[in-house]
Amino acid sequence: MSASKITIPGLRAKKTSGERITMLTCYDATFAHLLDAAGIEILLIGDSLGMVIQGEATTLPVTLEHVLYHTQCVTRTAPAAHVVTDMPFMSYQSSTVEALRNAGRLLKEGKAEAVKLEGGHAIVPTVMAMTQAGIPVMAHIGLRPQTVLQMGGYKIQGRTPDTQAALIAEGEALEAAGAYAIVLEGITSEAAAAITARVTIPTIGIGAGPHCDGQVLVLYDLLGMNPNFSPRFVKPYASLAPIIRDAAGRYAAEVKSGHFPTEAHAAHQTTRPRICAES
Numbered sequence: 001m002s003a004s005k006i007t008i009p010g011l012r013a014k015k016t017s018g019e020r021i022t023m024l025t026c027y028d029a030t031f032a033h034l035l036d037a038a039g040i041e042i043l044l045i046g047d048s049l050g051m052v053i054q055g056e057a058t059t060l061p062v063t064l065e066h067v068l069y070h071t072q073c074v075t076r077t078a079p080a081a082h083v084v085t086d087m088p089f090m091s092y093q094s095s096t097v098e099a100l101r102n103a104g105r106l107l108k109e110g111k112a113e114a115v116k117l118e119g120g121h122a123i124v125p126t127v128m129a130m131t132q133a134g135i136p137v138m139a140h141i142g143l144r145p146q147t148v149l150q151m152g153g154y155k156i157q158g159r160t161p162d163t164q165a166a167l168i169a170e171g172e173a174l175e176a177a178g179a180y181a182i183v184l185e186g187i188t189s190e191a192a193a194a195i196t197a198r199v200t201i202p203t204i205g206i207g208a209g210p211h212c213d214g215q216v217l218v219l220y221d222l223l224g225m226n227p228n229f230s231p232r233f234v235k236p237y238a239s240l241a242p243i244i245r246d247a248a249g250r251y252a253a254e255v256k257s258g259h260f261p262t263e264a265h266a267a268h269q270t271t272r273p274r275i276c277a278e279s
């Protein structure tokens, strides 16, 4: 393991020292290489790939094979970042044995370094079993996209004192079960601050305000790839959609008009370099 590799003890040390943790979703080798070079500390192969890669309406159709494939695309670049893979809907709920087998595949075949599971008290036995088997677990509480059908939409959690107390209890139970970090999604800033103060493991927020130990965003939101989706919790750091549309449009126009390719672009064979951390 290289000296710069981000490890679970290293992440915990960041919480202790008060250094904020950076995490982004990532689904392929090109972006893994770029995000690693930018110093992003955790890459998440999120089941959000159902929406941003596959064009689905929710994360529910995503399968273990899908996340495994994208995990392999990311880990092939051997990033310094810590790599976490989402366990998709119904890959860990039906039995602990199946959950262990599926998580094991993500580590063995995908080379993920941890798995992320949505859920509160219901997943505590699974988190314990995984931790005992040596599988690091990042938990995910608050707004849980895999329960969208039950919730009837994506709703902010922890608005009342009771629901806030319930979230704190979930955070504490997941830490006691062995989770090494917790994603807090779509909860009030107050609830996120309270959980972050109560647990000794790092909390990573998305739509949970500024008081978490770290932050995560869906990469395509940060890059402004979908101008029709700009929820309040996202800050687009780039606006790539018009740039991509413009580049593709200019290419199409030049092919149509005969301006590309010219003789200068003809018959020149190069080998495409492999995308890897050493290049």
Ligand code: KIV
Pocket (backbone or CB within 6 Å): 025, 044, 045, 046, 047, 048, 049, 086, 183, 185, 206, 216, 217, 218
């Ligand atoms: O699937 C995903 O991208 C996630 C993040 C939003 C945390 O779970």
